[in-house]
């Protein structure tokens with residue numbers, strides 16, 4: 001129906017690209033683009049197949065390998081209206097699925113049909129990340145900011161810039177900063193949020209991601225249900241798991257290689273009136289040393305950074321995950337709880353389960369899987385977009 005897309009510039013894609021869209025995915029790679037007719041970067045485009053059949057509306061990037069990100073199977077006449085509607089729908093969804101927290105992800109890019117936009121809420125602060133040319137366009141930014149302020153009424157909105165993303169999208173450099181909410185010259189960029197009854201200090205301009213690992217929120221609570229005795233939280237960052245474990249355990253040690261992260265972790269422990277030991281160390285070295293020294297624990301959490309950033313690093317990544325699990329299992333007392341996580345999208349849930357299984361076999365231990373978990377519900381998974389599912393979190397009990 002070319003008439004439907006008459007007002008939009010048109011991008012023609014290959015049969016392979018069209019098949020992918022028919023299967024429900026929302027991306028078309030550059031290698032599947034046949035013609036763009038010189039469409040400007042970051043604009044909304046109509047997508048057609050080789051025979052001219054209209055497939056839907058997308059946002060176009062002139063730089064990314066993901067050239068086309070679909071936003072609708074229809075011809076979109078009012079892009080800003082659609083964006084407003086999508087943001088409202090994302091907020092409404094969270095109202096249904098998010099409990100016991102004032103910090104959560106409000107918009108998760110493709111999974112909320114808003115490709116290129118991430119929005120996190122930390123109590124009265126909103127932190128956003130813009131990942132594509134289309135979302136970076138000034139009028140689109142204005143729509144996003146006005147919709148978020150209207151519905152979430154935050155004290156401030158902060159933008160976190162990932163310079164690498166901007167470089168890849170060929171966008172001009174930009175610095176992180178407040179984009180709304182300056183009060184009489186005072187920049188409000190810090191707050192304290194509460195998750196599962198535990199309080200966390202939040203500084204919008206510091207830290208990794210947009211500040212905290214909100215995707216683990218439900219796993220923190222689950223881990224605390226089984227945790228007991230002496231606990232070790234490896235890759236603890238600002239203490240997300242450690243603080244939850246402290247509710248149930250007699251002693252908790254958190255390990256991370258980042259001193260700034262541990263300083264926040266220590267502040268978080270103080271806010272909650274908990275005593276936790278923080279150790280600044282390389283986790284691999286520390287696990288080896290502690291295992292050699294015969295240390296034992298009743299609960300161990302492993303939550304490393306993504307080792308497999310691409311498909312090509314998968315083998316090395318799997319070895320890394322295995323080594324961690326092996327060492328942790330050696331130190332676990334019978335009846336002990338292992339909470340083992342993997343946030344690499346390139347490692348599938350089955351592959352990770354296998355890593356844990358083989359690790360247990362290698363050290364002649366048996367495990368019962370108590371819970372097989374993933375990311376929190378505010379990080380939705382779209383069944384046809386496998387890239388939206390990335391976090392694995394197994395909770396297992398050592399039976400022998």
Ligand code: SAH
Nearest residue numbers: 213235236237240256257258282283303305
């Ligand atoms: N469990 C945390 C998130 C962990 S993110 C939470 O729930 O908030 C991964 C962490 O691993 C980061 O804090 C990073 O500083 C740390 N890290 C990365 N490599 C490390 C290493 N080799 N040894 C110890 N910590 C490491």
